[in-house]
Amino acid sequence: MxxxxxxxxxxxxxxxxxxxxxxxxxxxxxxxxxxxxxxxVEVPRVSTAPETKKYDKEVGEWASAMVTLLSEPMDDPKLGEANNDEGFEYYLKAQEVIWAFPTHLIAEDKEIEKEHSNLFLLSSYIGHNQFVRTAHLDPNGQAKEDTSLSDQWKPTDDDMRQAFEYMKQIVYDIDVEVNHGGEGETFGVTHLLNGDKTSEMEDFVTGKSSRIGWND
Structure with a gap:
């Protein structure tokens, strides 16, 4: 047993x-x-989650700095000399947005190129409007930045305000996409985020929608 x-x-x-x-x-x-x-053979799992697009660090730094610039009072001696004129502040800020943009990166990303194009057109419109406000003082545009004449500049109109507002919204949406992975509230005015108000904004930018000042 x-x-x-x-x-x-x-x-x-x-x-x-x-x-x-x-x-x-x-x-x-x-x-x-x-x-x-x-x-x-073990086959690794393939993630079906969409990959977060990577952007150049310079674009992120620019977007972050411009959000701050456009949303806070501007510390510029010229603005003080102009008695903090509303339209002149828009003009100075719009110039800074374009001057500070890392333009050498535009060719690398078609969507960024579109955003820069719209920002450039908005900046140009704001600059033109500043000229219109001062043309009665000097038809050659010299009064556009002559702060000693600021009390004689024409009032800031609603279209200039709208152009500046669109500029703020574009920069804000770019910041959400580039620095926050597209997570957060947006205004829907960029190609980067397939914004539902992009066409509306571009109609304003290109003059298709009703506005005053551009052809004055």
Whole structure:
């Protein structure tokens, strides 16, 4: 009886050992007593989540700085000399947005190129409007930045305000996309985020929508 139990235990132990080897080596016994090798290849899982687009660091730094510039009072001696004239502040800020833009990166990204184009047109419109406000003082544009004449400049009109507002919105949306991975509230005025108000904004930029001042 003991012999039978001992033999049974040995058979069981050998069986477990064989199973362990088969699992480790991938050896499988098939019909006819033949043995074949199986190579098990684990296929890595492919993520279906959309990849976050990477932007040049300079674009992110520009966007962050411009959000601050456009949303806070401007510390510029010229603005103080002009008694903090509303339209003149728009003019100075719009110039800074374009001057500070890393233009050498435009060719690398078509969407960034579109945003820069719209910002440039808005800046040009604001600059033109500043000229219109001062043309009665000097038709050659010299009064545009002559702060000694600021009390004689024409009032800032609603279209100039709207142009500046669109500029702020574009910069804000670019910042959300570039620095925050597209997460957050947006104004919907950029190609980067497929904004639903981009066409409306561009109609204003190109003069298709009703506005005053551009053709004055």
């Amino acid at each position: 003991k012999s039978k139990l001992l033999i049974g235990a040995v058979v069981l132990a050998v069986g477990i050992a064989i199973v362990g080897v088969r699992e480790y080596t991938g050896i499988e016994k098939v019909s006819g007593g033949k043995v074949k090798n199986e190579t098990v």
